Amino acid sequence: MKVNATTSTSLHWIGILVIVALWRPALSQDTFVAITPEEVPQYRFNLSRYFFPSLEAEKRERTNLLTTLKELEAFKGKVALSPDNLLRVLELSDSLQVQFHKHSDYLYLRWAINTQDGESLKEGKAIGAEVAKRTSFVHKELKGITDRTLTECIAQKPQLEFYRFVIEQEIRYDAHAMPLAEQELTHDLAPFITDWQYTLHEDLLARTQYGTVHTSEGDLDVYKQRTVIDNHPDRTVREAAFKKLYNGFASQRDLQAFVLVRLASARNHLARLHHYEDAASESYFHRYWTKTEISDLLERVEKQADIYKRYQHIRANYVKKISGYQTVNIWDMSVRPVGSPSPRFTIDQARNTIHEALKPLGPMYELELTQLLDPANGRLDIVPGDNRRSGGFSSGFVGETSTFFSSSFAGSYNEARILAHESTHAVQRQLMNNNGVLPVYFGGPLWESFAMFSELLWADYLSQNEADPIRKQYFQEQFFEGKGMIMFVAGPEAVLEQAVYEGVKRGEINNADDLDTLTKRVYSQFSIWPQKHEELKSQWIDIPLMYEDPFYDLNYVYGGALALKYYQLYLLSPKKFVRDYIALMANGSNARPDILLKKFLDIDLHDPRLVSDAVSVLEAKLKLLEAGYSN
Numbered sequence: 001m002k003v004n005a006t007t008s009t010s011l012h013w014i015g016i017l018v019i020v021a022l023w024r025p026a027l028s029q030d031t032f033v034a035i036t037p038e039e040v041p042q043y044r045f046n047l048s049r050y051f052f053p054s055l056e057a058e059k060r061e062r063t064n065l066l067t068t069l070k071e072l073e074a075f076k077g078k079v080a081l082s083p084d085n086l087l088r089v090l091e092l093s094d095s096l097q098v099q100f101h102k103h104s105d106y107l108y109l110r111w112a113i114n115t116q117d118g119e120s121l122k123e124g125k126a127i128g129a130e131v132a133k134r135t136s137f138v139h140k141e142l143k144g145i146t147d148r149t150l151t152e153c154i155a156q157k158p159q160l161e162f163y164r165f166v167i168e169q170e171i172r173y174d175a176h177a178m179p180l181a182e183q184e185l186t187h188d189l190a191p192f193i194t195d196w197q198y199t200l201h202e203d204l205l206a207r208t209q210y211g212t213v214h215t216s217e218g219d220l221d222v223y224k225q226r227t228v229i230d231n232h233p234d235r236t237v238r239e240a241a242f243k244k245l246y247n248g249f250a251s252q253r254d255l256q257a258f259v260l261v262r263l264a265s266a267r268n269h270l271a272r273l274h275h276y277e278d279a280a281s282e283s284y285f286h287r288y289w290t291k292t293e294i295s296d297l298l299e300r301v302e303k304q305a306d307i308y309k310r311y312q313h314i315r316a317n318y319v320k321k322i323s324g325y326q327t328v329n330i331w332d333m334s335v336r337p338v339g340s341p342s343p344r345f346t347i348d349q350a351r352n353t354i355h356e357a358l359k360p361l362g363p364m365y366e367l368e369l370t371q372l373l374d375p376a377n378g379r380l381d382i383v384p385g386d387n388r389r390s391g392g393f394s395s396g397f398v399g400e401t402s403t404f405f406s407s408s409f410a411g412s413y414n415e416a417r418i419l420a421h422e423s424t425h426a427v428q429r430q431l432m433n434n435n436g437v438l439p440v441y442f443g444g445p446l447w448e449s450f451a452m453f454s455e456l457l458w459a460d461y462l463s464q465n466e467a468d469p470i471r472k473q474y475f476q477e478q479f480f481e482g483k484g485m486i487m488f489v490a491g492p493e494a495v496l497e498q499a500v501y502e503g504v505k506r507g508e509i510n511n512a513d514d515l516d517t518l519t520k521r522v523y524s525q526f527s528i529w530p531q532k533h534e535e536l537k538s539q540w541i542d543i544p545l546m547y548e549d550p551f552y553d554l555n556y557v558y559g560g561a562l563a564l565k566y567y568q569l570y571l572l573s574p575k576k577f578v579r580d581y582i583a584l585m586a587n588g589s590n591a592r593p594d595i596l597l598k599k600f601l602d603i604d605l606h607d608p609r610l611v612s613d614a615v616s617v618l619e620a621k622l623k624l625l626e627a628g629y630s631n
Contacts, residue, residue: 034411046378357461384408437588444589490556
């Protein structure tokens with residue numbers, strides 16, 4: 001799954017994950033160039049080097065994938081017939097995944113570079129659906145293996161020990177298995193059941209007429225130039241854009257509600273076919289949580305949300321102090337002290353500061369990061385242009401060289417932050433590759449916590465190495481605005497999503513009015529702004545992951561808590577933490593996340609104090625920020 005690093009854009013106007021600085025049309029800002037024209041060719045993918053020489057070559061090589069698939073299908077009905085069969089099936093499955101990801105990632109990257117290339121996206125999805133359908137029997141037959149049979153097979157074929165966890169997990173899913181014919185039919189019907197909603201959601205956003213706002217520098221598109229508008233010095237411009245944006249959302253609210261309600265209904269129905277209570281229970285089960293545990297976690301986060309509201313009040317009062325506004329609104333939160341333009345980074349500055357900030361993570365990490373960020377290697381595609389996928393992401397798999405894509409890099413803090421975040425995913429993929437991690441154990445539920453930790457280290461590095469007090473204060477703010485407060489940004493999204501699915505299941509959520517009411521109630525528990533700005537009740541339209549990858553936002557909730565825990569441990573004992581942390585990153589997911597955290601870092605994932613420990617880190621940082629504001 002290609003994960004968009006700009007998750008939580010629903011709080012775009014609150015200042016999370018955006019540049020929180022005052023944009024000024026000064027000469028230095030107007031002439032700023034993040035990537036020079038001479039550098040542009042270096043910052044495009046070299047897909048032929050890492051994937052296929054051409055699209056035609058990719059199509060030809062699909063025959064190899066199909067050959068592996070046919071070889072695997074020869075074991076249908078015989079997977080667990082003998083230890084030899086079992087081992088061969090697992091090895092072929094791994095080989096198939098490696099081949100599949102090379103094709104899938106290549107086609108997705110082609111589409112990301114040019115979203116007009118819908119054929120590449122379509123082909124990639126079709127290959128995925130075909131592989132999923134034709135390998136369903138493997139999962140079905142693995143589920144039928146008993147613990148005793150597994151032990152006997154491992155005794156006769158010791159190499160199977162490497163696959164013990166994945167087999168045990170398949171056995172774990174036995175109670176949720178569908179008959180093979182039904183499972184294959186489900187894969188066939190997936191495009192018509194759950195794959196169309198996100199596309200329609202994006203199409204509706206794209207076709208919406210949001211309008212423009214007039215400025216002395218020219219008209220600005222309310223939707224496409226949100227970041228520029230956010231930081232515009234003219235308050236009336238920011239206010240008008242905020243209202244036009246949400247008016248635009250409201251103009252399509254009935255169709256957007258149709259999309260979300262149908263998605264929730266379809267996913268709930270499919271989950272029940274797999275013998276889960278609902279889609280939320282199924283998603284949490286995949287991550288080794290129960291619905292009760294998640295509800296408890298989200299409740300703990302909500303109870304601690306006062307620190308986020310306190311931070312918002314502190315920021316609002318500071319804006320009031322430096323601006324002279326009698327009343328501060330959400331569109332004012334970008335205001336900065338006079339004469340302090342927002343920090344911007346050339347691509348070299350971004351690369352160098354990220355490198356230096358993460359250098360303490362050790363030589364293995366540093367080497368892989370250096371190779372990723374070196375433009376000569378053709379692993380970055382960050383030059384703006386028409387028809388590019390929004391946001392940023394990294395991709396890669398076993399045997400692949402990881403890459404990073406961004407819709408653009410113009411030098412903003414947020415764009416550099418995305419690079420810091422996604423480079424962590426790319427580096428981890430390389431670390432796992434170097435460590436010989438099997439395809440079945442690539443990635444895992446702890447994925448986001450590592451990237452968030454990198455963001456915290458980068459913000460810290462910038463603030464600690466900045467001499468100018470105003471810029472230093474800006475970077476201190478970014479510790480919170482980046483991922484420090486992500487629990488309280490993703491928290492309401494996770495609460496809202498679970499409540500939407502519950503409401504649809506009970507017949508209580510049926511239309512846009514229902515979603516507006518629910519959204520305002522949920523977000524008011526976490527933020528000071530929903531009660532002040534009625535428009536924010538429509539935030540449910542602007543949560544992309546809720547449509548693209550349902551329940552993924554939960555990763556940002558416990559991931560954010562873990563990132564702050566890593567930060568706490570790092571400060572206490574840097575050398576020990578780095579050694580164990582890198583070992584965890586390179587290990588892959590050959591055990592449950594709670595077991596891995598306990599083994600490598602002695603962290604109890606289910607400890608209620610995890611959230612309160614995270615808040616204690618934020619408390620200390622917030623005191624420093626308050627002290628700076630009082631000067």
